[in-house]
Amino acid sequence: MSFPLPALSQIPPEIVALTDYEALARQHLGEQAWAYYAGGAADEITLRENRSGYDALKLLPRVLRDMTGGHTRMTLLGQTYDHPIFLAPIAYQRMAHAQGELATVLGASALKAGMVVSTRASVPLEEIAAAAQTRLWFQLYMQPDRAFTQRLVQRAEAAGYQALVLTVDAPLNGIRNRQQRAQFHLPPGVEAINLRGMTPPDLRPRQAGENVAFGALLDEAPTWQDIAWLRSITTLPILLKGILSSADAELAIQHGFAGVIVSNHGGRILDTLPATVDVLPQITAQVAGRIPVLVDGGIRRGTDVLKALALGASAVLIGRPYIFGLSVAGPIGVAHVLNILRAEFEVAMGLTGCATVSDITPDILWQR
C-alpha cells in the first residue's frame, strides 16, 4: 500500500522548503479552505509568534565530535521511530484533497512518520488504519455523549491505533475572524464522518447579548474528573494535547497521562497565548523526564525540530505544512514535506555535532 519514494522526483525542482508549498497551496485551495487551514484566531498574534519564537533562538554548534554511526531514530512510548517528526491531527482533510486522510497516510507511510488522526477526520478511521504502513495515534475530542466517546475509543483501539491523544485546548471554537471574513463553511460531502450519529452541539447563531460559550458547550466540556473514566475504558496510552502551563503538565502526570503535547492549537483557539517554543522549557523542566513532552506550532525547518529537542521535547508535530503539501501534490506532497524536514533536521544535527537525538542537549542553543 505504500507508494515508492522515487515518485518524489515528480515534484517541481523549485519546491525546496516547506514554505514553498504554502504559496502554491493558496492557489490550489479556494479562498474559504485557505482561510480555514492557514488562519488563526482573532489577530493571529499567536500564529505569528509560534514561528518567530523559533527564529529568535540561535544555535551554537559543537565541532570535531565523533559522528560515526549517526542517525535520527528515537524511541517513544516503547516504540522506535525513524525520526521525531509526527503529523499533527488536522480535521476535514478531504477539503484539501479528494482522498483526504487516505492520501495523507500514504505520504506518512513513505517516510515512516507517526500520524495522529483527528476525531474530525473526513474519512472513517478504520479506512485510514487499513491504508497505513506507519504508526497511527487517534486524537480524541471527548463528546458530551460518553457512550459515543467510548465507542469511538473502542473503534480506534480495534483498528490498531497505538495511542490516544486527548485534545483539551478547544472546548469551544476560537474567534476566527479570517474564516468569518471568508464566510467559511464546510463544502458539501466533507464532514466529520467518525462523529456520524452523534447529536451535534447547539451551534445556532446567538442573539445579541446571549451567551456564546457558557451554558451547554462549556457545561459539557470534559474536566480532570473525566480522566479516570477515560483511562478505565482503554488500555492505550493517552497523551494530553493542548498544554501550556507547567501546573497542568504536573496534573497530567498525576492523572496518569503517558505524555503531554505542548500546543496552542496552531494559534487557532485563543489569541495572544505564548508561542509553544517559549513555554516548552518550563514544561520540560517541570516534567523532568517522567513522561515524554512533545510540541507543535510553527515548526517549518529542520533547525526548529533541533531547537525543540534541545529544549527537552522528545518529538515534534507539524500541522499546516503537510496540509499544504497534500493540497498541491497529494500523498507525494505529504511525503515530500516530511522528506524535506527530516533531511533538514539531519543536516542540522550533523552541523551542530549531534550524532543521535540523545546528543541534542541545551548546550547547542546560544545564550546571549
Ligand SMILES: Cc1cc2nc3c(=O)[nH]c(=O)nc-3n(C[C@H](O)[C@H](O)[C@H](O)COP(=O)(O)O)c2cc1C
Ligand atoms: C486546519 C486545522 C485543523 C486542525 N484540526 C485539529 C483537530 O481536529 N484536532 C486537534 O487536536 N488539533 C487540530 N489542529 C491543531 C493541530 O493539531 C496542531 O496543533 C497545529 O496545527 C500545529 O501548528 P502548525 O500548523 O503551525 O504546525 C488543527 C490545526 C489546523 C491548522
Ligand SMILES: CCCCCCC(=O)C(=O)O
Ligand atoms: C470546538 C472546536 C472544534 C474544532 C475542530 C477542528 C479543529 O480542531 C480546528 O479547526 O482547529
